[in-house]
Amino acid sequence: MTISDDKKYVMNTYGRYPITLSKGSGTKVWDTDGNMYLDFVAGIAVNAFGHCYPPIVDAIKSQAETLIHCSNLYWNENQIELAKMIAENSFGDKVFFANSGAEANEGAIKLARKYASIKYGDKRYKIISAKNSFHGRTFGALTATGQIKYHKGFGPLLEGFKYVNYNDIDDIYDALDDDVCAIMIEIIQGEGGIHEGSLEYLKKVREVCDENDIILIVDEVQTGIGRTGKLFAYQHIGIEPDVMTLAKALGGGVPIGAIVAKENVAVFKPGDHASTFGGNPLACAAGIAVMNEVTKEGFLDDVVKKGEYFKEKLNGLKDRYKVIKDVRGKGLMIGCEVDLDDAGEIVLKALEKGLLINCVNHNVLRFVPPLIVTTDELDTAAIILDDVLHEMGF
Ligand SMILES: *Cc1c(COP(=O)(O)O)cnc(C)c1O
16 A cells, blocks of 8 residues: 555545554654654654553453444443543543544533523523634534634534633633533643643633533543643643543543533433444543553653653753744643744654654644653654754754
8 A cells, every 4th residue: 555545545634744654662653664753743642652552452452352342222331430430530420432522522512502401491502612722623623613724615614603812811701691601622722732721711711600600611632631741631720620521542542532521511311412432342441541551650740740851851942943932831742833934844854853743833843742751752852853953954
């Protein structure tokens, strides 16, 4: 199979880098020509334990030999166990399993509307979301996504969404009306360019929701499962959402998504919502293995330390290369904004030197390495970046 076969048979939806990946181990991946790369994309914050992490591989293998899938017409123990692990380690009481971030967000939107319709009737259905946000590509999630570039050509979008400037509480006050049922927000905007919500802002958002019985949906699809140095990013703020969505890292690479809700908000009844694959035994076996690893004593402290360490390295580069404008992010979700219209060439040059990163919002280099990355690997990544910036003459 070659790249020209891809062009012939696979829909042309991705701007891809010119390599084909064929295997991985830990933080490293190899292409079909045998070249090795440090993987700081990690499946876009999916491979929190890198590639082929033995406890996750073992969990998947043994589950595959036992029961891969069964319908949600029946109970399955893995689903129950994973829901319990998520609930016991978060604000949440109840979990619904889906297959992706977008699907989790769709379900969260439905849940918020259901809650409001039960309490207030059908007039209360609007969702406030932030400009520059990203919530997924299906219609509800796409509409919630506050970026025009993703909407173009797909209208009409879903009715009942309002967009506010991120980190601007007055904008939320202005958008408030008695038709609003939920505010959907990221604690750190990922695809939008690694922008952190400020502490005061997010606390105020919580207050607004409390005062008006509005559901606070926190999209932790990218920030969740240890990425920011806490199990969930809302834990940095000292507030609790009413609903949280998860996906990316939860299955260690196996597709899974989840809606986590407080008891009083978990109003779905049989027939209200469903998913054929959602929470199947295989995906949940992987999820259980991930949750076991990420909740191990001291693991997240280590993520925090490594994140600080790498940010120091990047700030060192910032002092030497004026093209670097800002280094930001939490834990191992780090963005490095450069003073260019497009940072794509830096990404390509880094790839040629054996480092996979990507670029969000045109000019922000994103670093989301596996959480098991070593300081040696962080050093190597910083050296490669240094070489690239030097060679490009910055
Ligand atoms: C990736 C992402 C999504 C979409 O997840 P998919 O699994 O691609 O549908 C939603 N929200 C956030 C914050 C994300 O980073």
